[in-house]
Amino acid sequence: MDKLTTHFDLIILGASGFTGKYVVREALKFLNAPSSPLKIIALAGRNPQKLSQTLEWASHPHPPPPVPILAADTADPPSLRRLAAQTRLVLNCVGPFRLHGEPVVAACAESGCDYLDICGEPEFMERMEAAYHEAAAKSGSLVISACGFDSVPAELGLMFNSRQWSSPSVPNRVEAYLSLESEKRVVGNFGTFESAVLGVANAEKLMELRRSRPRRARPVIPGPSPPKGPIIEHQKKIGLWAVKLPSADAIVVRRTLATLTENPHGLPGVDESAEQVKKRETFWSTVNPAHFVVKIASKSIFSIFGFITVGMFIGLLGRFAVGRWLLLKFPSVFSLGGFRKKGPTEDEVRSASFKMWFVGNGFSNSAFVAQGNKKPDMEIITRVMGPEIGYLTTPIILIQCALILLRQRDNLPKGGVLTPGIVFGPTDLQERLQENGISFDVISKSALSA
Numbered sequence: 080m081d082k083l084t085t086h087f088d089l090i091i092l093g094a095s096g097f098t099g100k101y102v103v104r105e106a107l108k109f110l111n112a113p114s115s116p117l118k119i120i121a122l123a124g125r126n127p128q129k130l131s132q133t134l135e136w137a138s139h140p141h142p143p144p145p146v147p148i149l150a151a152d153t154a155d156p157p158s159l160r161r162l163a164a165q166t167r168l169v170l171n172c173v174g175p176f177r178l179h180g181e182p183v184v185a186a187c188a189e190s191g192c193d194y195l196d197i198c199g200e201p202e203f204m205e206r207m208e209a210a211y212h213e214a215a216a217k218s219g220s221l222v223i224s225a226c227g228f229d230s231v232p233a234e235l236g237l238m239f240n241s242r243q244w245s246s247p248s249v250p251n252r253v254e255a256y257l258s259l260e261s262e263k264r265v266v267g268n269f270g271t272f273e274s275a276v277l278g279v280a281n282a283e284k285l286m287e288l289r290r291s292r293p294r295r296a297r298p299v300i301p302g303p304s305p306p307k308g309p310i311i312e313h314q315k316k317i318g319l320w321a322v323k324l325p326s327a328d329a330i331v332v333r334r335t336l337a338t339l340t341e342n343p344h345g346l347p348g349v350d351e352s353a354e355q356v357k358k359r360e361t362f363w364s365t366v367n368p369a370h371f372v373v374k375i376a377s378k379s380i381f382s383i384f385g386f387i388t389v390g391m392f393i394g395l396l397g398r399f400a401v402g403r404w405l406l407l408k409f410p411s412v413f414s415l416g417g418f419r420k421k422g423p424t425e426d427e428v429r430s431a432s433f434k435m436w437f438v439g440n441g442f443s444n445s446a447f448v449a450q451g452n453k454k455p456d457m458e459i460i461t462r463v464m465g466p467e468i469g470y471l472t473t474p475i476i477l478i479q480c481a482l483i484l485l486r487q488r489d490n491l492p493k494g495g496v497l498t499p500g501i502v503f504g505p506t507d508l509q510e511r512l513q514e515n516g517i518s519f520d521v522i523s524k525s526a527l528s529a
């Protein structure tokens with residue numbers, strides 16, 4: 080496909096969805112703004128009337144700008160091929176991705192246009208990598224899933240923590256504690272709940288896929304593997320109770336670290352300057368791999384019991400068709416009010432925020448590891464903080480990834496199905512997020528008592 084025939088800078092597919100409409104609102108902030116690469120965009124989906132209403136909602140209180148509305152249905156591959164032929168980039172907000180995502184990835188990988196999505200479903204991401212990496216690398220299509228709250232704060236947050244360990248100190252493990260805060264209720268839309276429920280149903284398929292694929296390289300991490308620890312943890316340093324969160328974050332981070340282990344200087348850009356090569360190599364030389372887990376955390380232990388109860392409902396009922404029917408019929412009941420068919424109100428979205436604490440443990444001197452002094456003796460705590468996760472932070476991240484892609488394409492890999500961390504790690508994504516309300520801070524560096 081001749082890329083010069085493309086027309087749009089980007090097309091937002093699934094713009095009429097709950098998340099899609101917030102993505103449109105974020106994109107409009109940069110449309111034709113001074114020095115923005117976003118000059119002409121389109122919205123796409125299966126219902127033109129809903130898409131027009133989205134545009135009006137997202138432009139309010141201003142009149143809607145002249146943004147074309149295109150017909151596309153994930154059940155109609157030719158409509159997706161037409162889309163991919165008209166644009167440099169597709170932003171896919173149609174989920175659950177395991178039901179709708181593959182034809183969109185296929186169309187982009189075939190045509191050579193770039194693709195970003197807000198998927199948080201590991202099975203979909205790994206299946207796309209297995210099926211389309213080669214085609215995308217060949218056609219020059221960058222296909223990057225998880226460019227939302229899942230999993231960019233985890234990817235950049237881990238890198239930010241690991242880069243604070245200046246030689247001779249080295250990290251061994253980083254545990255991320257996610258705390259969701261609000262003066263009102265913290266609520267998610269049904270779309271995310273449905274994706275999580277279907278994720279449980281597909282867990283076995285993911286295991287099968289992994290068994291059928293060659294093993295990825297494992298990073299060399301100084302020191303022993305972290306101990307298992309209790310199911311419910313009281314993390315005194317940050318004053319939070321926590322339990323492991325089975326999100327996609329740690330899996331995406333592991334894939335980034337595998338690619339980094341296979342390519343210690345990162346992935347070369349398609350047309351990089353010598354200066355850029357040096358910048359990229361210097362960046363990756365400062366990233367220290369570490370064991371990584373994500374936990375959901377709260378000041379109240381009762382909230383942790385609530386998270387465990389919801390996890391058990393989804394984990395147990397999600398395995399059976401009848402159970403899935405029940406979960407999807409009564410999302411509010413089985414999520415204890417955490418998800419709603421109609422999603423959160425605008426007020427609830429505005430009131431919510433997140434803090435993600437990264438507690439890194441490691442060695443003040445890497446030589447201690449070889450000497451057999453195997454207990455971490457140093458701790459670095461960092462924090463990523465921002466607005467509501469699903470409908471404010473996710474659109475900010477997705478749009479900033481898109482702007483980097485449009486502005487700095489020469490510095491990014493030619494193509495392939497890749498993770499956000501390996502592609503955007505060495506770019507200015509962290510600075511851009513900071514400029515848009517998502518902060519990265521070092522909280523403390525301290526010695527641990529033996």
Ligand SMILES: NC(=O)c1ccc[n+]([C@@H]2O[C@H](COP(=O)([O-])OP(=O)(O)OC[C@H]3O[C@@H](n4cnc5c(N)ncnc54)[C@H](OP(=O)(O)O)[C@@H]3O)[C@@H](O)[C@H]2O)c1
Pocket residue numbers: 092093094095096097098099124125126129151152153154172173174175176179197198199225226227228229230268269270271272274275468469470473
């Ligand atoms: N990464 C993150 O942190 C994050 C954050 C938020 C959301 N998400 C994910 O984003 C996805 C969407 O969530 P949501 O709450 O926005 O869901 P939603 O409100 O149900 O929106 C789904 C969108 O997909 C469209 N769609 C459905 N079937 C289609 C088809 N056959 N062809 C074309 N378009 C189709 C819908 O169009 P109609 O309007 O025509 O129905 C709608 O625009 C979920 O997978 C969710 O997990 C991820």
